[in-house]
Amino acid sequence: QKEVEQNSGPLSVPEGAIASLNCTYSDRGSQSFFWYRQYSGKSPELIMFIYSNGDKEDGRFTAQLNKASQYVSLLIRDSQPSDSATYLCAVNRDTGRRALTFGSGTRLQVQP
């Protein structure tokens, strides 16, 4: 089992719809959770982070965390073609010196 799992996609949604991206992780000791967006040929860009169970909203983006079920999700409301990218989920397994563990990403396509 991979430490951080994401469906590779592509996930295709029409413009204006809600895109739902999911991520599961294996280490129950994970404490911090991050979502990155990566456009083709570009570097990953941090868009959201969440530490506590529940929802966290930032503009059109909502991150949801459920530690009991070991999943974290990202909702994108009113999806735009410019949201078409690969979304990477990343998890911090412990505090201090360890690097984030990244999933392989879900490719999102927003159809105009």
Added chain:
Amino acid sequence: ETGVTQTPRHLVMGMTNKKSLKCEQHLGHNAMYWYKQSAKKPLELMFVYNFKEQTENNSVPSRFSPECPNSSHLFLHLHTLQPEDSALYLCASSQGGGAEFFGPGTRLTVL
């Protein structure tokens, strides 16, 4: 300049060349990372430095040699590379185990 910068942005080298990639972070972070991303592949962590000390080396071949002279600068020295080493090389920094901030990357082509 702000954030994380990388130079050069593009590099073409032969298998017998020696070159270096440079990364500089202006965020006051204490950790720096090198990642490799091949075409349509996931990120691969290569090296981790905390307070200039290397704390992770994920079985990277010795033809890649990192150097971290201080908490703001990170180098990746390259020699006798193979064509399969062609990829996007990404530098990132973070404060402890927090969010990592990436530079724009160096697109490397090995002929």
